Amino acid sequence: NAGVTQTPKFRVLKTGQSMTLLCAQDMNHEYMYWYRQDPGMGLRLIHYSVGEGTTAKGEVPDGYNVSRLKKQNFLLGLESAAPSQTSVYFCASSPTGSEAFFGQGTRLTVV
């Protein structure tokens, strides 16, 4: 049981480049979340999904898009990266919206 796996673990992007972060869970969880964590700001919810084919905006959705085509995968896309998107990104999944299981994080730097 791998739990929640995020790919990649580290990435450096140039301003204006695009990329996709992949989150995969093998626990058959309905709910999945994407957060960013910045010093002094805590975990902020970007987007979330309550089931395959559904997505919803969280607290800080601007500049990001998501897709949940398969139940086990939740993709976070940056269409045109900006330095303000330099952060650590965490994905999480939950069976019922309560106890959440987190991935190990992706450290993204936009230069």
Added chain:
Amino acid sequence: SQKIEQNSEALNIQEGKTATLTCNYTNYSPAYLQWYRQDPGRGPVFLLLIRENEKEKRKERLKVTFDTTLKQSLFHITASQPADSATYLCALAGNSGYALNFGKGTSLLVTP
């Protein structure tokens, strides 16, 4: 707007003492509240969930209280150990019941 507030100042305590962390919230009507632990460079790890109809919940050396009138939860670690040093996060589901939002966390340092 909805807010989840935790003490931003780090809490330093001596080994063996009880650590008490506070979580206050506004504009939430939570069915439950959760506490997580986060170590540097790692993702948060779930510790405890307490429901609105539960006043107190315990798990080994951990105790959580939940007062929906005060809109506050207290998180206690008894007989604290240096290994308990970490950041502790409080989390609530938004009023839709789906979005899981976190406080900024309180850093705990337990010294021998």
